[in-house]
Amino acid sequence: MESHKHVFQVSGVKTQGKKRLLVQGILQLGGKYLGGSVYKHASTHLIIPQVLPSEKFLAACAAGKWVVTPDYVLDSVKNGSWLPEGPYEVAISTKSSGAFYPVRQWREKVVNGRISGAFQGWKVLLMVQESTRRAMFRRLLKAGRAEVYNCTPPSYTSITHVMAKPVTESSKSQNAPCYPVSYIVQHLFGSNHVDLNFSITDDYQTETKDRFLDNFSNLETELKSYIIKKEGRPRLCFLEFLGYHDPYRPQSQATATNFSNVGSMIECGLFIEALESIRSGVFPGLLPPATYLVSLLEYAQQGNATSLFLRNFQQVMDNLFITNPPWLASSTVKKYYTQVLQCPLCKMGMWPFLETAIRYCLSADATCHPLPGPALPTLIHFHSYILALCLKLFQGELHSVSSSDFVQLQGTQVSSTVTSGSLMYGTFWTVWERSTLLSHAVKQLAQLLLQAAMKDCAEGKEKQKLHLADTLLDLLSVLVEFWCQKHFKLNQSLVEKGLKDLSEHIAVTSQDLSPAVLVELVSSVRSTRLKLVMADAIFRNLCCRNGFTVGVEPLSLKKIVLSYLPVLGNLAQIPSTYHRTGPTSHSCNREGTNCRTQNSLVNETNSEKDNTLRGLNRVNAAGETLLHRACKRNQVETVLQILALPGSDINVKDHAGWTPLHEACNHGSSECVKALLHHHPAPALTNQVGGVSPLHDALLNGHMDIAKMLLEHAGSVLLQQTDGEGRVPLDLIFSPGQREELLHSAKIGDSTLRKTGNEVLNLPLLEAGSCLLGQLIFSYQLERGLPGHIQSCNKLHSLDYKLVKALQTHSQLKVTLDWTDQRAVRLVEDVEMLLELSRGRHTELVCLAVKECKGQNTQFLMETLEKLRLRGEALADL
Numbered sequence: 001m002e003s004h005k006h007v008f009q010v011s012g013v014k015t016q017g018k019k020r021l022l023v024q025g026i027l028q029l030g031g032k033y034l035g036g037s038v039y040k041h042a043s044t045h046l047i048i049p050q051v052l053p054s055e056k057f058l059a060a061c062a063a064g065k066w067v068v069t070p071d072y073v074l075d076s077v078k079n080g081s082w083l084p085e086g087p088y089e090v091a092i093s094t095k096s097s098g099a100f101y102p103v104r105q106w107r108e109k110v111v112n113g114r115i116s117g118a119f120q121g122w123k124v125l126l127m128v129q130e131s132t133r134r135a136m137f138r139r140l141l142k143a144g145r146a147e148v149y150n151c152t153p154p155s156y157t158s159i160t161h162v163m164a165k166p167v168t169e170s171s172k173s174q175n176a177p178c179y180p181v182s183y184i185v186q187h188l189f190g191s192n193h194v195d196l197n198f199s200i201t202d203d204y205q206t207e208t209k210d211r212f213l214d215n216f217s218n219l220e221t222e223l224k225s226y227i228i229k230k231e232g233r234p235r236l237c238f239l240e241f242l243g244y245h246d247p248y249r250p251q252s253q254a255t256a257t258n259f260s261n262v263g264s265m266i267e268c269g270l271f272i273e274a275l276e277s278i279r280s281g282v283f284p285g286l287l288p289p290a291t292y293l294v295s296l297l298e299y300a301q302q303g304n305a306t307s308l309f310l311r312n313f314q315q316v317m318d319n320l321f322i323t324n325p326p327w328l329a330s331s332t333v334k335k336y337y338t339q340v341l342q343c344p345l346c347k348m349g350m351w352p353f354l355e356t357a358i359r360y361c362l363s364a365d366a367t368c369h370p371l372p373g374p375a376l377p378t379l380i381h382f383h384s385y386i387l388a389l390c391l392k393l394f395q396g397e398l399h400s401v402s403s404s405d406f407v408q409l410q411g412t413q414v415s416s417t418v419t420s421g422s423l424m425y426g427t428f429w430t431v432w433e434r435s436t437l438l439s440h441a442v443k444q445l446a447q448l449l450l451q452a453a454m455k456d457c458a459e460g461k462e463k464q465k466l467h468l469a470d471t472l473l474d475l476l477s478v479l480v481e482f483w484c485q486k487h488f489k490l491n492q493s494l495v496e497k498g499l500k501d502l503s504e505h506i507a508v509t510s511q512d513l514s515p516a517v518l519v520e521l522v523s524s525v526r527s528t529r530l531k532l533v534m535a536d537a538i539f540r541n542l543c544c545r546n547g548f549t550v551g552v553e554p555l556s557l558k559k560i561v562l563s564y565l566p567v568l569g570n571l572a573q574i575p576s577t578y579h580r581t582g583p584t585s586h587s588c589n590r591e592g593t594n595c596r597t598q599n600s601l602v603n604e605t606n607s608e609k610d611n612t613l614r615g616l617n618r619v620n621a622a623g624e625t626l627l628h629r630a631c632k633r634n635q636v637e638t639v640l641q642i643l644a645l646p647g648s649d650i651n652v653k654d655h656a657g658w659t660p661l662h663e664a665c666n667h668g669s670s671e672c673v674k675a676l677l678h679h680h681p682a683p684a685l686t687n688q689v690g691g692v693s694p695l696h697d698a699l700l701n702g703h704m705d706i707a708k709m710l711l712e713h714a715g716s717v718l719l720q721q722t723d724g725e726g727r728v729p730l731d732l733i734f735s736p737g738q739r740e741e742l743l744h745s746a747k748i749g750d751s752t753l754r755k756t757g758n759e760v761l762n763l764p765l766l767e768a769g770s771c772l773l774g775q776l777i778f779s780y781q782l783e784r785g786l787p788g789h790i791q792s793c794n795k796l797h798s799l800d801y802k803l804v805k806a807l808q809t810h811s812q813l814k815v816t817l818d819w820t821d822q823r824a825v826r827l828v829e830d831v832e833m834l835l836e837l838s839r840g841r842h843t844e845l846v847c848l849a850v851k852e853c854k855g856q857n858t859q860f861l862m863e864t865l866e867k868l869r870l871r872g873e874a875l876a877d878l
Contacts, residue, residue: 006031036690062144064110117145234402298344303372437498515768570845623655633671691724715749838872
């Protein structure tokens with residue numbers, strides 16, 4: 001950053017008009033203003049109306065900075081130049097010594113060179129449980145030049161202080177004195193800390209406390225309760241199983257059928273007669289010997305059975321299933337079905353049996369044992385029936401888990417013995433795999449599902465009426481819902497991780513499928529929970545494969561609108577003849593890295609380029625990568641080398657959130673800005689840190705040439721962005737001539753965008769992306785959205801009403817301050833996004849080519865966005 005003698009931060013000035021006046025005065029006198037809610041070491045002055053328990057004040061005190069009242073800037077503007085700071089230094093009246101200047105003692109020591117900060121020489125082990133508070137205390141201690149460790153350092157490092165919140169036996173057991181974090185205030189202000197009448201130990205906030213904090217805490221509790229109830233509800237309901245009853249019947253009825261001759265018939269090869277004897281003896285509570293059914297199943301699989309035999313065998317299995325539903329029976333009955341539904345020869349369990357049936361329908365050779373080939377149509381239909389029967393069995397188990405209230409309405413008492421020994425668990429998860437959704441069998445099922453989808457696509461109009469891919473997709477949906485239902489109440493984070501692992505596994509392994517097949521696959525998913533994560537993972541992978549990076553932050557409506565919609569326009573502009581070469585990095589789905597094409601630079605042996613590659617992902621203490629540092633120094637050749645390497649992320653962020661484009665704009669690196677803007681994909685120009693966008697950064701530092709480059713690239717949409725103080729970029733310019741230059745550059749950018757943005761160059765890719773986003777928004781609203789229609793009598797008590805009223809009077813950050821449940825925070829952010837959409841904001845993120853596209857999926861997406869806007873209007877009218 002450029003060197004300034006007057007670099008200001010502001011704390012505790014709540015009136016927007018007064019804060020705007022202060023910032024304008026700072027810029028008018030040649031100073032620099034740093035926005036944001038956290039302390040920044042580059043500042044030289046802090047403006048604060050009174051002593052407050054804020055991070056900025058305590059950090060400025062520890063660093064020996066000037067802390068002055070707002071009158072310092074206002075009087076300096078009247079004077080036409082900066083006045084001496086002394087008369088404006090913040091003071092506080094104390095009981096013991098009158099006026100007390102809490103910052104002066106440390107500032108004088110730092111200026112005289114006696115110390116570098118109030119905590120010089122401290123080596124602190126910071127043991128604060130809450131992550132946000134821990135980061136705040138870390139910044140505060142480092143501002144006073146302390147060395148801070150979040151975990152026990154190596155033995156050769158001697159710790160001087162242990163700072164804990166709360167103080168526990170573990171913190172006291174370290175090899176250093178243990179202090180509560182309130183000791184920071186005591187050290188800074190000595191005996192006067194009592195007169196300051198505040199503490200950072202209890203209910204500390206970076207700004208002033210809000211009198212509605214208790215109400216907001218109650219709101220978080222209500223949201224958490226709503227979210228838990230919504231996430232725990234059953235997604236798939238199978239009402240057809242309501243007519244299934246407990247198979248228990250008096251024993252006298254069960255002994256009416258004699259199966260003694262069936263074994264002899266099978267030994268003599270009289271399979272048809274044996275099947276007929278079993279067929280006439282299926283009753284509730286009566287199960288034919290499993291060995292007989294296994295022998296008949298083996299005969300059916302060899303290809304010698306007639307169509308009539310296969311139909312009769314299916315009828316027997318259907319009758320067994322109806323009269324003796326395993327999910328309502330004892331563990332003995334479940335074991336019986338496990339013995340029957342497995343390969344008659346291998347007898348390795350139900351999953352190998354299902355896998356064999358699937359592979360036979362796919363005409364694959366890799367089955368557990370040889371079957372008649374080529375695949376016989378009658379056997380293909382028989383194996384398809386087996387799959388459908390097992391799917392129905394698993395659907396019944398899911399019904400028993402998630403809809404027990406319906407079962408109780410039928411008068412059936414389901415004991416713990418009846419519901420134990422799940423067939424689904426035994427089929428898809430071993431004992432050691434039940435804590436993960438992505439077991440070995442689930443991976444195989446997902447792979448077979450993709451093969452079935454590819455086969456269905458290849459067959460086209462001649463597609464057989466087996467609907468194999470649909471059956472497997474329903475099977476995957478059922479087992480996902482079953483596993484999630486089992487684990488949700490015990491470990492919600494485990495469920496989220498399992499869903500993420502499965503969806504990303506499908507996204508990575510489906511890269512050979514065309515976008516049209518992927519879209520059809522996602523659209524056919526019955527479980528909204530599974531559809532949500534699949535649509536998200538496949539869309540991100542689709543973007544990554546085409547060279548566009550999206551963020552790795554959790555999915556939210558804000559992310560969909562601000563990140564996914566702009567990328568959709570980029571997908572539409574990729575020429576249909578454009579093909580990426582080289583291997584695709586699978587890590588893009590997890591780390592958000594950019595999948596770049598393999599090029600000749602990787603194979604070159606030039607030592608400079610080898611060193612660049614090795615240092616690509618190394619970061620310094622500020623989290624800055626090599627690309628950040630090159631942009632700060634205007635080293636354009638290094639920037640071009642980095643961007644040409646596979647795996648480089650043009651939007652990589654340092655610890656504070658700054659991107660390479662931010663650094664280039666801040667430091668006046670015009671050549672690097674030009675290189676970044678001409679790269680494919682282009683950097684994100686709308687990223688903000690503390691409200692500072694790249695354009696704001698360029699203007700705040702007087703780099704008009706860079707500002708004009710940005711506007712000529714992205715158009716007037718950049719002029720609509722507001723910073724943390726509500727200022728648009730033109731508010732930072734006082735010269736009428738410069739304002740006209742910026743407006744002219746914005747017109748050039750708009751004209752260029754109109755010429756290049758009105759035509760869709762890749763309609764199939766746009767249609768695929770639009771369908772995925774449409775499905776994503778639809779599923780997101782069902783899974784994580786607020787309730788729909790509200791009765792007028794319940795309006796005042798509804799979550800919708802309470803959230804809207806809170807956001808109308810307070811910022812989202814203030815409403816969610818100190819909230820610990822990130823799901824509740826995201827729900828508030830979603831409501832804020834809906835309200836912004838209702839006011840017409842963010843419409844510019846959808847390019848004109850997408851808005852005017854006549855593709856069916858794209859029009860569906862536009863209708864979905866319009867419904868979101870109308871939903872926002874309905875909320876605003878509450």
